[in-house]
Amino acid sequence: MRNIKHLLLSTVVAIAQAATLFVANGVASAQSIVMASTTSTEQSGLFAHLLPAFKQATGIEVKVVALGTGQALDMGRRGDADVLFVHDQVAEEKLVADGFAVKRYPVMYNDFVLIGPKADPAGVSGKDIVQALKKLAAGNGPFVSRGDKSGTHAAELRYWKAAGASESKGSGYKECGCGMGPALNMASGTGAYVLADRGTWLSFKNRGDLAVLVEGDTRLFNQYGVMVVNPAKHPHVKAADAQKFVDWVVSPSGQGAIASYKIGGEQLFFPNATSK
Numbered sequence: 001m002r003n004i005k006h007l008l009l010s011t012v013v014a015i016a017q018a019a020t021l022f023v024a025n026g027v028a029s030a031q032s033i034v035m036a037s038t039t040s041t042e043q044s045g046l047f048a049h050l051l052p053a054f055k056q057a058t059g060i061e062v063k064v065v066a067l068g069t070g071q072a073l074d075m076g077r078r079g080d081a082d083v084l085f086v087h088d089q090v091a092e093e094k095l096v097a098d099g100f101a102v103k104r105y106p107v108m109y110n111d112f113v114l115i116g117p118k119a120d121p122a123g124v125s126g127k128d129i130v131q132a133l134k135k136l137a138a139g140n141g142p143f144v145s146r147g148d149k150s151g152t153h154a155a156e157l158r159y160w161k162a163a164g165a166s167e168s169k170g171s172g173y174k175e176c177g178c179g180m181g182p183a184l185n186m187a188s189g190t191g192a193y194v195l196a197d198r199g200t201w202l203s204f205k206n207r208g209d210l211a212v213l214v215e216g217d218t219r220l221f222n223q224y225g226v227m228v229v230n231p232a233k234h235p236h237v238k239a240a241d242a243q244k245f246v247d248w249v250v251s252p253s254g255q256g257a258i259a260s261y262k263i264g265g266e267q268l269f270f271p272n273a274t275s276k
């Protein structure tokens with residue numbers, strides 16, 4: 001009996017020592033953070049490429065909630081996310097000014113493009129997004145708007161305003177209240193025009209008769225930023241681990257991972273982090 005007790009005690013001690021070593025190696029309790037981001041970054045496939053590299057480097061798992069930028073920023077205001085990865089610089093800077101995010105870091109960019117039927121019945125093809133929207137409004141051309149307060153939607157509204165068509169975008173204008181992928185699907189199915197970020201367009205499979213019709217306008221520049229939600233507002237936020245993600249994604253390793261993401265040999269996003 002004494003030998004059995006001794007054997008059991010030895011086994012318990014061995015298990016405890018193994019568990020201690022397991023924890024010390026950071027394996028027992030997997031770290032994770034919640035990132036609120038855009039449907040464009042998620043649907044482009046960028047995160048499936050980027051986040052495994054971050055986890056390998058740090059051991060931290062990132063759980064992505066993909067929404068329009070406006071909704072992602074609202075998650076930050078409520079403290080429902082640890083880090084934000086979005087693309088509406090004016091709204092991002094306001095979030096920081098209001099104290100809900102610690103600091104905004106530019107991280108990468110691509111551009112918006114106007115997509116439409118290859119035959120281009122509205123005659124919008126070219127490099128001027130404002131003139132293109134003026135033609136669509138005047139001719140009541142079919143246009144699918146995301147209408148979801150996303151970064152893409154915010155940019156689209158700026159272009160309509162510049163075109164003098166904030167109030168009257170034509171009878172063909174429809175809001176879907178949806179993400180970038182569904183908006184492209186609607187445009188493909190109905191022969192409509194739609195503003196999209198280039199990353200999602202390059203990864204989009206259901207193109208049908210759609211093609212890029214307007215690109216190259218400097219106003220179509222699309223900048224992304226990353227921010228840690230302020231723990232002074234929401235003490236439960238995992239600010240330290242969130243900052244590790246920010247530090248990594250703006251580092252040479254993270255920027256290199258962004259640059260290496262390509263589809264069909266074409267780069268989707270271009271790193272442009274500045275020094276902290």
